Amino acid sequence: MVSTLFPSAFFFFFFFFFIFVCSPVFLFFCNASAALLESLPTLSFEEGYTQLFGGGNLILLGDGKRVRISLDERTGAGFASQDLYLHGFFSASIKLPADYAAGVVVAFYMSNGDVFPKTHDELDFEFLGNIRGREWRVQTNVYGNGSTAVGREERYELWFDPTEDFHRYSILWNHERITFYIDDIPIRETVRSAAMAGCFPSKPMSLYSTIWDGSGWATSGGRYKVNYRYAPYVAEFQDLVIHGCAVNPMDHSSACERPDAAIYGSSTMSPEQRAQMDGFRRKHMTYYYCYDRDRYPTPPAECKMDQIETRQYYGADGVRYGGHRRRRRGGRHNRSSVAQADAAL
Template sequence: MAMARCSLLPILAAVLLAASLSLPPRAAAYAAMVDSLLPASATALSFEEGYTQLFGDSNLMLHGDGKRVHISLDERTGAGFASQGAYHHGFFSASIKLPADHTAGVVVAFYMSNGDVYERTHDELDFEFLGNVRGREWRVQTNVYGNGSTAAGREERYGLWFDPTQDFHRYAIRWSHDTIIFYVDETPIREVVRTASMGAQFPSKPMSLYATIWDGSSWATSGGRYKVNYKYAPYVAEFTDLLLHGCPAGSPPPCEGAAASATMPPGQRSAMERFRARHMTYGYCYDRVRYHAPLPECSVGAEAEAFLPSGEARSTDRRGGRHGKRHRRAGGGVDSAL
């Protein structure tokens, strides 16, 4: 498949340098968070310098003088792009606006992987955005695979407190030697801490950054009950503010680009706990269909009562509301609900 290069200038400088008083509250909070995680020497890369198109020919288009990239899905193909290099730890984010209307079966993914290098022992960190039938909200799933551990999965799924089709929202992955943190805007939604019991299943090999849109009809909406309806195509996902700041593979330690391990501030930890209590709709630690006993890193307490044996949340209130990859899916019940 031909590889095409494009030019897109991320606006990291604007994120880092804008005065918080001149930004909307959400943008100001995110700017403060990013500023606390990245060194002052962090610099922006153009799309041409940092990324390359993977597939989709004309289904990848640049807009706004090359400052936004659109990837679309139609009957012919999806589309995707990737970083030119691989990274060993870092902070990676993008502002994303998802397709609206009837999006059942559509999957938009923003993720890190080394599957092109380690076919059977690959690592992966995913944001997977799962489309839905008209009137139902998009869902967000995070996955953590280490050393080819797709059978172990470690998937979680969430509703959102906003409509991701109406505006851009930032999604970020912070990956260090000891921790992995997923963020939505300034809110951390999941933290994975390295434990001895995880061993090689904690992602540890250099990974590249990817963004794709593709047809997940076989599993993405109600376990495959609702397929992509191409009457509503093209489905367009918009990306901007692409931030790629990590340790290039093979760079000698210490590497300034790594988002070094640090204790999560109490305010952010409280925000994460509130998010998870209100919006998490599936947790692998509570799934007794796939796992007869919790995986070793799971600490399951009284909160397990909020989840069914399938790992799905008992209350539909957690699914949020309109206002409030590519190739495979391991396991059974992870994507069974709308």
């Protein structure tokens, strides 16, 4: 009996292994690899997004697969996902404005501030412009349950010029962790923990892309403002990916089928990816909220402090020592003080 069933059982096992284990779904579940990210389908603007503001400052190119948003003296521009999502993978390739861009802010982020104004969650990529000859800077942030008083900012310098070509910025968000990527390299991981309590983002969010005037804080604490002689400032987005669990905006019930939901239920990072992330953070991180003793005499509960690194490489304001990377702190409306200023000059 066993010998009779063995061939069919073996065939079934092999078929299951090939279809499930070798499929992009399983790879995503186990490891958000660069190969998988390449395989996820992109959306046209009409398939996944709607314009927020800006009128003619938002232009669609390439059959709606490419979006150009600009800032001029009249207005900036922005667009948002048509749906709310609870967990998923969200990505865009972005090219930033060139030349003089002081005061200009380009953002790619998730938020539910319009639905939960007092208890909102947020996951941010924010790009801060600079004067001619100075690099753009990028920062990430994680807000949960309206915890804007505890901003979890990190700031980085880039190893490339983001104005010369498109580079991919991605957010992977599930029940257990949030991972930020630049060009498929993980740069930050936030793991759900008892220490974070309700500050881990846990409510459905929309995806946003905007360009706007941040003259009051974005470059050297407002010292250098947007100069509209260089307008329009143009940011371009392409390779738009939304691969998430959409929810009903009325009752927040999920429309995700079970296999899709499982994708976002867990994820792991390969040893190679973790080494990439550690290397990136050692070389390119210029501000770390956990090391900001001025702001947090008692660090947020989830922070695991490296006292040697803190003393050797970071000042009391959480900013890394070293040349033009020395920056002061600031804030944006309800945001923490770090987002306001960047004394990079």
